[in-house]
Amino acid sequence: MTHDGAGPEVATVRLEAAKNPAQSESRRRRIWRIVRNILIGVIAAVAAIWLVLFITKGRFLKGPFERTVTRLIDRPVRVGGDFQLYFAPFDIKFLAEGLTVANPDWTTRRHLFTARRIATRIAPLSLLFGRRRLRWLDLSDASLDLEWNDARTANSWTFASDGKGKPFELPIIDRAVLVSTALRYRDPQLDLIADLDFSSIRSRDARIGEAVRFTGVGRIRRTPFTLRGALLTPNATAARGRNRLLLNAVAAQNRITMSGTLPSLADIEGVPLAVTARGRNAAELLGILGVVIPRTRAYRLKSTLVKRGSEYRFGDLTGRFGDSDITGAFTVQNGGPRVHIDANLTTRLLDIVDVAPFIGYNPDLVASRGFAAAARAAGAPPARLLPDASLRAEGLRAFDADVRYRVSRLRSDSVPVTDVSVTVALDNGLLHLSPFSFTMARGTVASDVRIDWRRRPARIAYDFRMGATPMARLLAGFGVEEAGTSGTVRGRVQLEGDGDTLHDSLATSRGRIAFVIPQGQLTTRNVQLSELDLGTFVQKMFESRLKEPVRINCGLIAFTVKGGAAAADPILIDTSKNVVVGRGGFSFATEQIDLAFRADAKKFSLFSGQSPVGIGGYFAKPSLDVVSPQLLGRAGAGLGLAVLAMPPAALLAFVDVGDARAAACGPVLAGATAKGQRTRDGKPRDDLGTGTEDRSKDKLRKKFLGIF
Known part of the structure; x- marks a missing residue:
């Protein structure tokens, strides 16, 4: 055993190598010659192959x-x-x-x-x-x-x-x-x-x-x-x-x-590409890919496209359609059984005209000639407003979508709408707009819309819930002054109908519409006009007290809808000076309106007409009927008294003794039907409609203006 730990055999080899250095060198040279010859052989073989290939090509x-x-x-x-x-x-x-x-x-x-x-x-x-x-x-x-x-x-x-x-x-x-x-x-x-x-x-x-x-x-x-x-x-x-x-x-x-x-x-693949597009109608552009959207006005868009496999992502999207802007990003996925769209889009200012296509109107006609002309062009008869144009259900089963869309402000002359937010989910023909919210006149509207295009015709469910909204701001676009009016209104519209157009779905709808007015104030002028209390109105006019506030205790304007026809159920507004009740209804099918309102005073008043005020006509052109048969009847009675007795006796026909029955506000604020309404002393009311009136035109005129 050596001191370095090597075995005896190794030690022997080392000893022999030390004794025969010439033999060891000879062995190394022999190994080198073998390696060299192998390399030369390989090179020669490669060279031969190269030469053969080069010569023979x-x-x-x-x-x-x-x-x-x-x-x-x-x-x-x-x-x-x-x-x-x-x-x-x-x-x-x-x-x-x-x-x-x-x-x-x-x-x-x-x-x-x-x-x-x-x-x-x-x-x-x-x-x-x-x-x-x-x-x-x-x-x-x-x-x-x-x-x-x-x-x-x-x-x-x-x-x-x-x-x-x-x-x-x-x-x-x-x-x-x-x-x-x-x-x-x-x-x-x-x-x-x-x-x-x-x-x-x-x-x-x-x-x-x-x-x-x-x-x-x-x-x-x-x-x-x-x-x-x-x-x-x-x-x-x-x-x-x-x-x-x-x-x-x-x-x-x-x-x-x-x-x-x-x-x-x-x-x-994976390369950012700058893309621009312009045309007369973005629906034609997306229709090329089988994606169905409502018609738009002329558009121009700019985006960055990146393709990854079957996914096409359009980022940094900016552009305009009509008079509205749009930004965001969307992705088109072609890998599944149907095209899938995923999008996040934002509009700062959305013009009301550019909303028209979403309910079936031609936006170019709306911009140039108004909604009524666009409705007629879409197939609606004269005096109709709701369009009959198909919402293009036939293509909504060809693709799926998940879209989030936000609008900062809607440009409209009548209704101030801001902060619109909607999430659109489309799955094999089942379309949900939920949640769908917006702010209207400083009040929030939360809604859900469900459209089942898998049915023929489609079944559409509407559910709109309006939070407390100032009436003065809500109606400011219609000429109502904000000063002196502090009342609010909240409500809900819950309808379900069948049809491939907005008109058809509402014309077959069933459900309930209810707007509740909690406590607030209105101007005296508005109240006196509603009850045609000529004596008090003239008196206050000469005293320059036209804007004296009148307190609203509670109010409810509600309709029960069956087969597209809505009947008052009930219309009841209780103020500090009178009680307003209404009968009648309207039809989504014909768009005819026939409503009658009457206000009974709570205090004694001379020169009070106390007859119904009628609202007739159509959605597109409503009319106000102030001189009703009841008012003419009172005038005739007054004339008869003047002939039989003396002229002052004619005034007796216009006296209001002030016996209006105040409403119990609990059922009113709860949105109860007419059957559930009570007077302040708890008795059932018998001066309200039942929500089942006949809505044919002739009977409307005879019945609703003659119900009081």
Whole structure:
């Protein structure tokens, strides 16, 4: 045993080596000669192969090439003419004439790729490491056909019979000359076919000296389009194959431009592209993709598009439609059974005219001639306001959507609306607008709308809930002065109907409409006009006390709706000076209004007409009927008394003894029906409607103006 721990055998070898240094050197030289001879043999073999390939140009490899590539990509590959494959001197030189690569059996074209001549030099190491790189490419009379199958589960450029292979990836090209090149793309799920023709292409040092220009035609969802574009060398030095894309397209009166820098000749994956679009109607633009929205006025949009797989994201969106602005982002996802839209959009100022399409009006007609003319153009008879235009239900099962939309302010002359917020969810034809909220005249309206397009006709449920809203501010746009009016109103509209238009759904609706007026104040002028108390009104007019406040104790304006016809159930307003009750109703089907109001005083008054005030006409043109048969009857009675007795006796016909029965405010504030209303002493009221009056026109006139 040695002191360094080595065994006896090692020690013996060391001893012999120390004694025979010449023998050890001879052994090392022998090993070196063996290694050298092996290296020389390998180099000689490679040189021989290189020489054979160079001399023969590798033409004898044509058959093995066809068989090998056919096996690798699971597609028949054929070379109809000359074939060359060799090292020149270090790059791989490849030439094939009449090259064809077959398509799968399910495609509409026989070949994925054909070329009269293809010649290229390939960097050898790029075949082993990283992305394939072509030193140069010369391609003549080439055609590439790219297709998806009907279910979009397989495509023609993924090289595997089961469609699960690795898709073809375009190599980096340093220099290129392409002559008479064509590309065809087909996607049955998008109903898209595009045919592009490329002009001659020449590039050098990964830069294309002349623009790669192309033109094309196609069809998407039965909409034809044309294309013009170019691939340009960027001004700044770029990585190999990086090119500038410019594209212009025209489809369905929409003009679309796209620009960006591509990492290679035809790679747009993950590349930000600047996109602009303009046209007469954004519904035509999105309709190309099968996305249905209401008609818009002329629009212009600008965005940044990034494609990742089947997802197309449009970010930094800005633009205008009509007189309204829009910003935000949205994503189109084509990977599922239906197109899916996800969006976050914001509008600072939304013009009321641009809202018109969402209920079936033509916005251009509304802007030029008003809502009534637009309603008639949409199919509504004269004097009708609700449109009969279809809300395009037929397309709402072709895509799904999740959209969040906010509006800071609605531009309107009549109703001040701000802070609109709506979340839209569409799932296979079931549309929810929930939550849907906005601020109106400093009051908040929270609502939910549900439209089931899976039914024919569609079933639409409306639920609008209005928080306490100042009446003066709410009605300011209709000429009501805010000074002296402090009352508020809150309410709920809950209806459900069947129809593919706004008119049809309301004309068949059922439900309840109720607006509650808690305690507040109104001006004396408003109250006296409502009860036609001529004596008190004139007295206060001469005393300059027209704006003396009158306290509202409570009020309820409610309707029960059945079959699209609404009947008062009840109309009851209790003030400090009188009790206002109403009968009648209106029809969503005919849009006819026939309401009658009467105010009974709580105090004695001379010269009081005390007869109903009628509101008739239609939604589009309501009318006020002040001189009712009851007022004429009182005038006749007064005239008779004057003839039989003396002229002062005529005044007796206009005396109001002030016997109005005050309302119990509990049921009023609770929004109870007419049957649940009580007087202040707890007795049932018998002066209210029942919510079931006959709404035919003749009976309305005879009944509602003669009910008091």
